[in-house]
Amino acid sequence: MESATIKIAGMTCMGCVRSVTNVLQALPGVSRADVSLKHGEARVEYDPATVSTIALKAVIMKAGFEAN
């Protein structure tokens, strides 16, 4: 497992946090996603053999937020 911290812009409430958490945790290879509204970021534990940080960012952007 590896962990990555992804900066997320556009989250305004706990609903956004839930959305981002859900799309991340739905991805195969993601074992854990902790999303912080206060810090505007997600800490994700993932299996690099299954999923990439590019894919993590892609689902966040698909959910309507900006990820860096």
Ligand SMILES: [Cu+2]
């Ligand atoms: Cu929201």
